[in-house]
Every structure is written in C-alpha cells, then in structure tokens.
Amino acid sequence: GNSVTQMEGPVTLSEEAFLTINCTYTATGYPSLFWYVQYPGEGLQLLLKATKADDKGSNKGFEATYRKETTSFHLEKGSVQVSDSAVYFCALSYPTGANNLFFGTGTRLTVIP
Amino acid sequence: EAGVVQSPRYKIIEKKQPVAFWCNPISGHNTLYWYLQNLGQGPELLIRYENEEAVDDSQLPKDRFSAERLKGVDSTLKIQPAELGDSAVYLCASSPGDRVSYEQYFGPGTRLTVT
Numbered sequence: 110g111n112s113v114t115q116m117e118g119p120v121t122l123s124e125e126a127f128l129t130i131n132c133t134y135t136a137t138g139y140p141s142l143f144w145y146v147q148y149p150g151e152g153l154q155l156l157l158k159a160t161k162a163d164d165k166g167s168n169k170g171f172e173a174t175y176r177k178e179t180t181s182f183h184l185e186k187g188s189v190q191v192s193d194s195a196v197y198f199c200a201l202s203y204p205t206g207a208n209n210l211f212f213g214t215g216t217r218l219t220v221i222p
Numbered sequence: 223e224a225g226v227v228q229s230p231r232y233k234i235i236e237k238k239q240p241v242a243f244w245c246n247p248i249s250g251h252n253t254l255y256w257y258l259q260n261l262g263q264g265p266e267l268l269i270r271y272e273n274e275e276a277v278d279d280s281q282l283p284k285d286r287f288s289a290e291r292l293k294g295v296d297s298t299l300k301i302q303p304a305e306l307g308d309s310a311v312y313l314c315a316s317s318p319g320d321r322v323s324y325e326q327y328f329g330p331g332t333r334l335t336v337t
Contacts, residue, residue: 113264115264145328150330151330152225152226152313152327152328152329152330152331153265153313153315153328154328155325155326160323198264198265200264208253208317208321208324208326209267209270209278210265210267210326212264212265212266213264214262214263214264215262215263215264
C-alpha cells in the first residue's frame with residue numbers, strides 16, 4: 110500500500126540554522142510527492158511538490174528532491190527563521206486517477222531567536 | 223479570494239449526540255475532500271466529491287458518518303451518534319479538479335471533542 114514515514118519531532122533550532130526533515134515513502138508506481146505546512150491556527154498549505162524522479166521542488170527557501178532510488182523526499186532549508194515555526198507534513202498521491210493525499214504524521218519545528 | 227470556510231471551529235458534545243460540520247469550498251472548485259486528523263497524526267481522507275457526486279467514500283465509516291454536497295457547492299459531514307474516539311480535527315479541502323496538477327486548499331478545520 111501507500112505510506113509515508115516522517116522524521117519524528119519536535120525539532121528545535123536556533124535562527125539561521127540548517128534544517129532537514131526526513132521523509133521516505135512506500136508506494137506502488139511513481140507517486141507525486143508534497144510538503145505541506147501548517148502554521149499555528151491556520152489550515153494546511155502546500156509548500157512545494159515534485160511529480161517525477163529527480164525533480165526538485167522549492168519555495169520560500171525550502172527545497173526537496175524526489176529520489177526514486179532511496180524513495181525519499183527530504184525537506185531542507187539553509188537558514189531557518191522564527192517565522193518558519195510550524196508543523197510540516199510530507200505527503201504522496203497516486204500517479205494516476207484521483208488526487209488522494211496520504212500524509213505522514215507531521216514534524217513540529219520550533220525556531221528560537 | 224476567500225479560502226475554504228469551515229464551521230464551527232470548535233465543538234464539544236457528549237457521546238451519543240449527533241454533530242454536523244459545514245464546509246464552503248473556494249468558488250469554482252469542483253472537487254471537495256473531507257479529512258480526519260487525529261492528534262499527532264497526519265490527515266486521512268474520509269470522502270471525496272466531484273461536484274455533487276461522492277466518488278470515493280471507501281474510508282468513511284458509514285454506520286455513523288454521512289456526508290452530502292447539495293448542488294455541488296457546500297458540504298456537510300455528520301456523525302450520529304458520536305463516540306469518544308471521534309474526537310479529532312475534521313478538515314475540508316477543495317481543488318479545481320481531481321488531478322495531481324491541482325493543488326488542494328485546506329480550511330482551518332473543526333476541532334471536535336466528545337465527552
């Protein structure tokens with residue numbers, strides 16, 4: 110079946126530190142991969158996505174590369190800010206048919222000044 | 223542009239009582255999703271609508287959960303009777319279509335507490 114395994118949190122970093130949140134997946138075929146972010150009191154928002162192997166998604170300084178050989182989609186940012194404090198969810202969807210999302214458990218990031 | 227609107231934001235009920243959640247998707251979005259998010263977990267799909275048709279309800283516990291999307295716009299998710307284990311956040315999302323290329327836009331959710 111389809112599943113996503115995410116690095117457990119919480120993660121606490123100082124401002125300007127480097128961020129990595131690990132995500133690996135299990136899926137039949139070649140899914141599309143996503144990172145969603147949930148800021149306090151707000152709904153989930155799409156942060157970035159990649160639809161095929163070796164694609165790199167990027168947004169707001171965050172990046173993630175679709176690695177088929179390691180079935181991974183790790184989220185990285187070179188220098189985090191206090192405003193990046195949120196819960197981050199890795200997700201996948203089927204490559205064909207309906208766009209049903211399968212989410213990981215989420216990783217809470219806190220950035221301290 | 224207004225986002226996905228959900229109400230109520232919070233609901234506390236006693237077990238065995240009925241409860242309903244309402245969702246107003248982004249204007250023009252044909253696809254509507256209801257997700258369940260338990261504490262410390264990621265969202266899980268309950269049901270997906272294409273216009274007014276429920277095209278995927280395989281994960282909806284039909285003995286106590288029901289949903290409708292009249293006229294292909296607003297949607298209501300109902301639980302009757304509620305159980306303690308139903309305490310969770312219920313998320314609504316919408317997208318212009320059902321293909322992967324379409325982003326899903328999420329509402330803020332309704333937090334249900336069953337006592």
